[in-house]
Amino acid sequence: MWSEKYEALTSYEKGEFRRLANYLLSHTYMVRYEYQPSQQMTLPSYDYQNASRLFGVLRDYFAVTGWRLEKDDHYGIMSLINIYDHNRLRIDRFTTLFLYTCRLIYEEEREQASSFHTVKTETQAVVEKMQMLGLLEKGKTTQKERIDAQRTLAHYNIIQKMDTSAWNSEGNQILILPSILSIVSNQGVNDMMAELEELRKDDVDKTETGQEDAE
Secondary structure: OHHHHHHOOOHHHHHHHHHHHHHHHHHOEEEOEEEEOOOOEEEEOHHHHHHHHOHHHHHHHHHHOOEEEEEEOOOOEEEEEEOOOOOOOOOOHHHHHHHHHHHHHHHHHHHHOOOOOOEEEEHHHHHHHHHHOOOOHHHOOOHHHHHHHHHHHHHOOOEEEOOOOOOOOOOOEEEEOOOHHHHOOHHHHHHHHHHHHHHHHHHHHHHHHHHHHHO
């Protein structure tokens, strides 16, 4: 029983258990390595190390409450998944497309990825990729869309900003984290491309319809 494992923990471990359980519920993903802008280097995550030590009791606790806690030791990802498919985050269209484009970039660059399984890119590179794929209405995006999308993905540890300053309206250097593999699996890449193609066709159809109405 998870409660027996919990009671066997020290006071410090119980505090960490509560803190990490809440962190996972809020952020869904946790990664083994994090980039530290102040030191300009990637270091092991203290939270991930502690969650790994407490993984057994965390996993059993979440199982009782209807969640599945998974850990991928190869890529260094911890994921919390609701087994009833509840508590799903709804994100806007632009954020969805930004996420999909980051996944494509990750797939293209993963063979050259660092030993931490991260891929370095920047906001403008993602936006240009979206433009190339025809995913942006009139080929443009707003500063608010870009910043909101990156903030959302960073909150869930899908991407990470590489500098200590606030999100810049002109763009930032970012790391695409291996947790993106848990959101869109390798098998899902082809489906994703088909979906992106459908979205692009919808935009083209809307544009053509608008032109016909204007005529």
